[in-house]
Amino acid sequence: MKRAAGWLLAGAAALGFLLPLLWMLHASFRPEPAVFQGGWAPLLDFRGLHLGHYADAWRRAALATGLLNSLLQVAGILGLGLLFNSLAAYALARFDFPGRRPLFALVIVLIILPVEVLAVPLLLTVRDLGLVGGHARTLAALVLPFAVKAFNIYFLRQHFLALPRDLEEAAVVDGAGPFRIYWSVALPAIRPALATVLVLDLLTHWSDFIWPPIICTREETRTVQISLANLFTQPPVQWGDILACAVLITLPVLLVFRLAQRHVVATHLAAGIK
Amino acid sequence: MNPLTGRRRLIPWLFLAPALALLGTFTLVPMLRAAGWSLTDADLLRTGSAAWTGAAHYSDLLTDPRFRRAFFNTACFALMVVPVQAALAFFLALWVNRPEPQWRWLRTVFFAPVVVSMPVLAVLWTMLYQPMRGDQTGLVNALVAAVGLPAQAWLQNPRLALPAIAFMSVWQGVGFQMMIFLAGLQNLSRDQLEAATIDGAGAAQRLRHVILPAMRPSIAFVLTATLILSFRLFAQPYLMTRGGPEDATVSVIQFIYETTFLGQELGRASAAAMLFLALVAGLALAQRLFAREVRS
Numbered sequence: 001m002k003r004a005a006g007w008l009l010a011g012a013a014a015l016g017f018l019l020p021l022l023w024m025l026h027a028s029f030r031p032e033p034a035v036f037q038g039g040w041a042p043l044l045d046f047r048g049l050h051l052g053h054y055a056d057a058w059r060r061a062a063l064a065t066g067l068l069n070s071l072l073q074v075a076g077i078l079g080l081g082l083l084f085n086s087l088a089a090y091a092l093a094r095f096d097f098p099g100r101r102p103l104f105a106l107v108i109v110l111i112i113l114p115v116e117v118l119a120v121p122l123l124l125t126v127r128d129l130g131l132v133g134g135h136a137r138t139l140a141a142l143v144l145p146f147a148v149k150a151f152n153i154y155f156l157r158q159h160f161l162a163l164p165r166d167l168e169e170a171a172v173v174d175g176a177g178p179f180r181i182y183w184s185v186a187l188p189a190i191r192p193a194l195a196t197v198l199v200l201d202l203l204t205h206w207s208d209f210i211w212p213p214i215i216c217t218r219e220e221t222r223t224v225q226i227s228l229a230n231l232f233t234q235p236p237v238q239w240g241d242i243l244a245c246a247v248l249i250t251l252p253v254l255l256v257f258r259l260a261q262r263h264v265v266a267t268h269l270a271a272g273i274k
Numbered sequence: 275m276n277p278l279t280g281r282r283r284l285i286p287w288l289f290l291a292p293a294l295a296l297l298g299t300f301t302l303v304p305m306l307r308a309a310g311w312s313l314t315d316a317d318l319l320r321t322g323s324a325a326w327t328g329a330a331h332y333s334d335l336l337t338d339p340r341f342r343r344a345f346f347n348t349a350c351f352a353l354m355v356v357p358v359q360a361a362l363a364f365f366l367a368l369w370v371n372r373p374e375p376q377w378r379w380l381r382t383v384f385f386a387p388v389v390v391s392m393p394v395l396a397v398l399w400t401m402l403y404q405p406m407r408g409d410q411t412g413l414v415n416a417l418v419a420a421v422g423l424p425a426q427a428w429l430q431n432p433r434l435a436l437p438a439i440a441f442m443s444v445w446q447g448v449g450f451q452m453m454i455f456l457a458g459l460q461n462l463s464r465d466q467l468e469a470a471t472i473d474g475a476g477a478a479q480r481l482r483h484v485i486l487p488a489m490r491p492s493i494a495f496v497l498t499a500t501l502i503l504s505f506r507l508f509a510q511p512y513l514m515t516r517g518g519p520e521d522a523t524v525s526v527i528q529f530i531y532e533t534t535f536l537g538q539e540l541g542r543a544s545a546a547a548m549l550f551l552a553l554v555a556g557l558a559l560a561q562r563l564f565a566r567e568v569r570s
Contacts, residue, residue, distance in 0.1 A: 010377075010380055013380075014379075014380060014383040017383055017384060017386075017445070018383060018386060019413070020387075020395075020398060020399065020402055020413070020445070021386060021387065021390070021398075023398075023402065023413050024398050027401075035401075036401075036404055036407075036410040036411060036412065037409060037410060083292070084292040084293045084296065085293060087289045087290070087292065087293065088289060088290050088292075088293035088294070090289060091286045091287075091289035091290045092290075095285065095286040095289070097283065097286040097287075100286075103290070109555070110297070110301060112502055112554050112555060112558045113301065113305070113551065113554075114502075114505075114506045114527070114550070114551075114554065115301075116506065116508055116527050116531075117527060117530055117547040117550055117551065118301070118304045118305060118308060118547065119531070119534075120308075120318070120534045120535075120540065120543065120544075121304035121305070121307045121308045121311070121544070122300060122304045124304075124307070125299065125300065125303055125304050125307070126300075129299075144296060144299075144300060145296075145300035145301075146300075147296055148292075148293045148296040148297050148300075150297070153293065178285050178289075179289075182289070203388070203389065203391070206391055207391030207392045207393055207394075207509075209392075209393045209509065209513075210508075210531075225391070225393050228393060228394065228397070229393075239401065242397060243397075243398070243401075246394040246397060246398065249391070249394065250389070250390050250391065250394060253389055253390075253391070254389055257389050
C-alpha cells in the first residue's frame with residue numbers, strides 16, 4: 001500500500017514536471033490555429049496531428065545548414081577543449097614548477113568571469129585577428145575563444161589529483177616520457193570527468209544565442225539558434241513551425257546525452273567539488 | 275640527477291602553452307581592453323581615438339536609474355531563485371536517492387529540462403504564459419483556471435513578470451543541482467546512516483546530524499554556483515520580455531549589451547561590465563569566506 005502510494009506520487013510529480021515539454025511535443029504536431037485553443041484538455045486529443053510543421057520548419061529555418069554549422073562549432077570546441085584543458089590541468093596537477101601557484105590562482109579567478117559581459121571587446125579582438133567573413137574564419141571565431149575554459153581546467157585538475165600515483169610511477173619505470181604518461185595513462189583514467197565536461201560544454205554552446213549572431217553574418221554560416229530566431233522574423237510567424245524547430249534542435253543534444261549518460265554518473269561530479 | 279635541467283623545466287610550459295595562448299588572446303586581452311575603455315569615451319565605431327574621461331562613467335552609472343533598476347532586478351531574481359532552487363534540489367535528491375534501479379527514471383525526468391537549450395525553453399514558456407485572448411490562452415492560465423483562480427497576463431504585468439521568469443528558471447535548472455547533491459549523498463557511507471538508525475535516530479535527526487554535516491561541501495558548491503549563475507541572468511528575460519514591461523525584467527547583462535550595440539557607447543558599457551565583474555567577484559569571495567567561517 002505504502003509502495004503503491006510512493007509510485008503514484010512519483011508518477012504525478014513526473015507528469016507535472018514534464019508537462020511543459022509534453023505540451024511542446026504535442027503542440028508541434030497540432031494544426032496551427034489550435035495551438036492556444038481549449039486550455040489543457042486538447043493535450044489528450046490526438047486527432048488531426050500531422051508532420052507539416054516539421055517539414056515547414058526544416059525548410060523555412062534552413063535547418064540543414066544550421067545543424068551542420070552548430071555540429072562543426074561544438075565539435076571544434078569540444079575537441080580542442082578536451083586536449084588543451086586536460087594538458088593544462090595535468091601540468092597543474094602533476095608538475096612542480098615556479099609559477100604554478102599564481103597560475104592556479106588565475107584559473108580560479110577566471111572561473112567566475114561571465115563571458116557574456118566581454119562579447120564586444122571579444123568581437124573587436126576577433127576582428128583584429130581577421131577572423132570574420134568566410135566559412136573557415138567564422139568557424140575559427142566560433143571555436144577558438146571558447147575552447148579553453150578555466151572551469152574545465154580546474155575540474156580536470158581535481159580529477160587528476162585524485163588519481164593514485166602508482167599507475168603513473170609504473171609507467172615511468174617502463175621508460176615512458178611525460179606526454180606519453182599523460183596521454184595513455186592519466187587521460188584514460190579520468191574518462192568520466194572528461195565526459196562530464198564534454199556534456200556541459202555541449203549544452204552551453206549548443207544554446208548560445210549571443211555570440212553566433214554577432215559572428216555569423218552570412219546566411220551559409222548560421223547556427224541552430226539563429227535558425228530558430230529567424231522563424232520569428234520572417235512572416236508569417238507560425239507557432240507550430242517554431243515548436244517543431246525547437247524539438248528538432250533539441251534532438252541531437254538528447255542523443256549525445258543519452259550516449260554519454262553512462263559515463264556522467266553522479267558520483268564523478270563529486271570529486272570536482274572540494 | 276638534477277630534475278631542473280633545461281628540458282625538464284620546459285615540459286610543464288609545453289603542456290600549458292595552448293591553453294595559455296587562447297586564454298590570453300580571447301579572455302585576458304579583451305578584459306584588459308575593456309578595463310581601458312571604461313576610462314574613456316570610446317564608442318563602437320571609433321575605439322582608437324577616444325578621449326580620457328577618468329572615472330566619469332562609473333559615477334554616472336551608479337546614479338543611472340535604469341542601471342540601478344537592472345541591478346535591482348538581477349538581485350531580486352537571485353534572491354528568488356537561489357534558496358528555492360537549492361532547497362528543492364536537495365529535497366529531490368533525497369527523494370530519488372534510492373538503490374533500486376527502477377527509480378532511476380525519476381532522476382532522468384527532473385534532469386530533462388537541463389538538456390533542452392535555454393532559448394528553446396524561453397520560446398516555450400512565452401507560449402505557456404500567453405495571456406487570455408478570447409478563447410485562446412496559454413497552458414499556465416488554463417491550469418490556473420482549472421483550479422478556480424483568475425487568469426493573469428504573466429509576462430505583461432510588471433509585478434508578475436520577474437517571478438514568472440524565476441519560476442521557469444527554477445524548473446529548468448533544478449535537475450542539475452539535484453545531480454550534484456545526489457553525488458554528495460552517494461558518497462555518504464551507508465554504514466553511517468545505518469549506525470544512526472540503529473542508535474534510534476529518526477529521519478529528522480539523521481538529516482540534521484548525519485546528512486547535512488556530510489553534505490556541506492556540496493551545499494557550499496551549489497549555493498555559490500547558483501548565485502553566480504543567477505547573476506548572469508540574460509537569456510530568459512531578453513528572449514521572453516525584452517526587459518519589459520516597464521524595465522521590470524531588465525538584467526545587468528542586457529543593460530551592458532544594449533549600451534554597446536544599440537547605444538554604441540563602448541566606454542560606458544565597459545565601465546558597467548567592470549562594475550559587474552567586481553560584484554560577481556565580491557559575491558564569490560564573500561561566499562567563500564562565509565563558508566570558511568561556518569566550517570570553523
